[in-house]
Amino acid sequence: MTAALSVEGVTHAFGSKKALDDVSLEAPAGAFTALVGQNGAGKTTLFSLITRLYNNRSGSIRVLGYDVRRTPAKALSQLGVVFQARTLDLELTVQQNLLYHAALHGIGRGEAKRRAEAALTRVNLAERAKDKVRALSGGQMRRVEIARALLHGPSLLLLDEPTTGLDIGSRRTLLEEVRRLIQQDGIGVLWATHLTDEIAAADRVVVLHQGKVMARGTPQELCARAKTEDVGAAFMSIVGETPEPRKASA
Amino acid sequence: MSAVADVPLRPHRGVTASGYLVCLGGIVWRESLRFLHQRGRFLSALVRPLVWLFIFAAGFRATLGVSIIPPYETYILYEVYIAPGLMAMIQLFNGLQSSLSMVYDREVGAMRILLVSPYPRWFLLVSKLVAGIAVSLLQVYAFLLVAYFWDVRPDDAMGYLYVLPALILTGFMLGAMGLAMSSVFKQLENFASVMNFVIFPMFFASSALYPLWRVQQSSEWLYYICTYNPFTHAVELIRFALYGQIEWTALAVVAGCSAVFLTAAVLAYDPSTGLTARRGGPDAAK
Numbered sequence: 001m002t003a004a005l006s007v008e009g010v011t012h013a014f015g016s017k018k019a020l021d022d023v024s025l026e027a028p029a030g031a032f033t034a035l036v037g038q039n040g041a042g043k044t045t046l047f048s049l050i051t052r053l054y055n056n057r058s059g060s061i062r063v064l065g066y067d068v069r070r071t072p073a074k075a076l077s078q079l080g081v082v083f084q085a086r087t088l089d090l091e092l093t094v095q096q097n098l099l100y101h102a103a104l105h106g107i108g109r110g111e112a113k114r115r116a117e118a119a120l121t122r123v124n125l126a127e128r129a130k131d132k133v134r135a136l137s138g139g140q141m142r143r144v145e146i147a148r149a150l151l152h153g154p155s156l157l158l159l160d161e162p163t164t165g166l167d168i169g170s171r172r173t174l175l176e177e178v179r180r181l182i183q184q185d186g187i188g189v190l191w192a193t194h195l196t197d198e199i200a201a202a203d204r205v206v207v208l209h210q211g212k213v214m215a216r217g218t219p220q221e222l223c224a225r226a227k228t229e230d231v232g233a234a235f236m237s238i239v240g241e242t243p244e245p246r247k248a249s250a
Numbered sequence: 251m252s253a254v255a256d257v258p259l260r261p262h263r264g265v266t267a268s269g270y271l272v273c274l275g276g277i278v279w280r281e282s283l284r285f286l287h288q289r290g291r292f293l294s295a296l297v298r299p300l301v302w303l304f305i306f307a308a309g310f311r312a313t314l315g316v317s318i319i320p321p322y323e324t325y326i327l328y329e330v331y332i333a334p335g336l337m338a339m340i341q342l343f344n345g346l347q348s349s350l351s352m353v354y355d356r357e358v359g360a361m362r363i364l365l366v367s368p369y370p371r372w373f374l375l376v377s378k379l380v381a382g383i384a385v386s387l388l389q390v391y392a393f394l395l396v397a398y399f400w401d402v403r404p405d406d407a408m409g410y411l412y413v414l415p416a417l418i419l420t421g422f423m424l425g426a427m428g429l430a431m432s433s434v435f436k437q438l439e440n441f442a443s444v445m446n447f448v449i450f451p452m453f454f455a456s457s458a459l460y461p462l463w464r465v466q467q468s469s470e471w472l473y474y475i476c477t478y479n480p481f482t483h484a485v486e487l488i489r490f491a492l493y494g495q496i497e498w499t500a501l502a503v504v505a506g507c508s509a510v511f512l513t514a515a516v517l518a519y520d521p522s523t524g525l526t527a528r529r530g531g532p533d534a535a536k
Contacts, residue, residue, distance in 0.1 A: 051366050055521040076368040077264040087359035089280070091287045096280075103276020104367035104374075106269020107262055118259055153261040185259065 002065040004029045004078075004156040004188025005050065009059035012045055019045040021211040024059075027190040027204075029155060032182055034199045035192040036235060037208035043192040044084060046208070047160045051081055064155045077105065080149030080187075084160040086141060088133045094120070094144050095129040098151060105152040112151070119147035122184075123177055139170025143177065150181070156188045157181070163198065171198070196232040205231075209239040265368050273369050274377045281381035284351075285388075295343060295389045299336035300396060307332050319461055321493035329402045334489035335458025337413075338481060340393060341386045341421045342452065346445055348382035349428030365519075372516045375429060379512075382428075383421035390417055409492040416491035420484040423504050426511035427480075433518030456482040480507040 005027040012020040020042045027033040037043050049056045052068050052075075061068045066075040088097050095116055102112030120126040123143040133141060142162055149157055159178070163171040175198060182189055191198070199205055199219055207215040207222070215222055215238045219231045226234035285292065307329040318325060352361060364374055394410065397403065404410065431448070455475045457465075462482070466473040476482050483503035490497040 051362070052521050053362060053365060073265045073368040073370070076366055077262065079366065081362075081366055083359050083362055085359035085362075087363050089284070089360060092280075092283060096283065100276055100280045101363065103272050103279070104364065104369070105262055106264075106266055106272045106369065108268075108272050115259060122259075150259050153259040155261065 002029075003027060003062075004064060005033075005158075005190055006062045006065075007046070007050070007059070008061075010046070010049060010056050010061060011058045012042075012049060012054065012056065014045075018211050020049075022059075023208070023211070023213055025206045025213060025216065027156065027188045029064075029188045030182060030186040031204055032179060032189045032191060032200070032202070033204045033206060035190055035206050035208055036194065036196060036199070037192070038194050038239070040210075041194075041208045042211040043208060044160055045211075047081070047083075047158055047192065050158060051079065052076065077152065078155045080152070080154035080157045082142070082145045082149050082157070082159040082162050084162075084164060086145075088141055088144060088148075090134040091132065093130055093132055094125065094136070097133060097144065098148050101148045102151050107152060115151050115153075116147075119150045120144070122150065122181065123147045137170070139166050139173065142166065142170070142174055146174075146178065146181075150185075154187065156190065158190050158192075160192045161194065162191070163193065163195065196235050199231050207235060207238050214238050270369065270373065273367065273373070274380065277364075277374070277377040278381040278384055281348075281378075281385060285385045291347070292389065292392075295340060296392055296396070298343065299340055299393050302332065302336055302339075303329055303397060303400065303402065317461075319463070321490045321495050321497075327402075329397075329400065331461070332459055333397055333402050334492060335453075335456070335485045337390050337393065337417070337488050338420060338424075338458060338485045339453055340389050341417070341424045341484070342449060342481065344382060344386035344389060345421065345424035345426075345428040346431075346449060347428075348378070348385070348425060349432035350445070352378070352429065352432040371519055371521075375515055375519055376512070379422060379425045379429060382425040383418055386421045386425075387414075387417055404492045406494065409494060412494045413488060413491040416487045419501075419504050419508065420487060423480065423484060423508040423511060426508055426515055429515035430511045430518060433515060452479060452481040455479050456485055458482075458485050480504065483507075 003026045007026070008024045010020055010023045011018065023042070023046060025033075025035070035043055035046070048054050050061055050063070050068065052072055055069055063075040064078045066078065068075040089100070092100070095113075098116040098119065099109065099112050102115060107115065116129065117126060120129055123146055125140060125143055125147065128136065128140065133144065136144065146157075146159075146162075157178070163174060166174065178189060178191070179200070181187060201219055203219065205215075205217060205219055205222055206213060215225065217225075219234075222234040222238065223229055223231060226237035228234050228237060311328040322330075364378070365371065367374055391410075404413075455472065456479050457476060458481070462473060462476055465476050480503060483500040486497045487500040487504050490500070
């Protein structure tokens, strides 16, 4: 089965600093993949390359098999993104924000309204459709951004540290909703975070440190490798290690 | 779970011919909504040229004589002379203000939402330009309406219609210029100072406030600067169009500059030539 996201041998540098060094990873469809790394690990740079804000000039990035550099239209139409920075227009209503996004994907008004209602219902915010975004809480804004990212029916959902600035309750709600979406819609999720307590036992984990992939596997596998029972401790132990050799693409 | 939530969000069929129109419509719609929400912006866009018209022009009417020059066939009031320049000024401000919003958008991330659209980047930028032009036309015609009651109007009411294509073209040039400039700046502070370095020199070193023969009388080199200033040609294109005439040199310069500025903007926002080239790549560390 084609992976929702496949990154192979991607290197990217800013000036003299290598932000990504020969990065390879996969996010399968219907699964939650946590991209774990400390601040400055290269997570946001990787997201910028996947979303084609920058071109990857080495390696390849494929969304559902479509190369983002060679077939950007097909790749981007399979992609839903929640950026680290808030990207909603505060002066517009929730629905207006969603309709704008639908238009950017070429979805006409009638269908866009139906999709907006369905997407908002998924994140339990249908009753706030007519409210201005400014009136929402931080957690609600994030959920609207997820609804927006789902509007065009993507196969892959990218979330760049989506729980930043949220309280514990909102974090839990957000995680539960994203996991439910995976069950319900079968989409692949790549969730970038520096918080290891967001990882569940069934997740796949990729550890990124100083632009290099240090480990990948289930939380249990990482714990076994670090000889600890705690994922957080395993992560801290792994980022002190030398990077694993690059694997051939799966 | 309600029935709506259970409706699967099927993949949209991707990029289609009709989707281009929907995408353009969406970008124009959002820009118009934002404009309507920013009443202060509309007011200042209107007040700025009116201050020039009501105060500056009235004060200088006596000191600055304007002889009969094309397209005018008779002596005209100074207010009538500077009206096209003020219309172009509205578009210049609007063009740079839309770019300012691009810089702001980039900071808050809305620009990223625009750029992850599957439609080609050049198309997204042109759509953004079209949206800016639509807003600038609204501002210019609001100005013309007030000017009408101040007895500043073309000889023929059809002038209001004739000037429309000229305004679209000049709006395109000034918007594309702002777009190209916005890609260079990462922060608002930088851009704000550039506004001062761009708007005022462009406006004053042009035929907006005084005819070029007047400029030539006082300074030959300033005259040449004015002649090569694209803004001068934008003003002249509007001036002649108001009287149902086409100033061909101005038309050629405005069309040419539009193409150059748009190409620069598209290249600057292209991931393979613009941002990546400046901000890094796989070889940047070597």
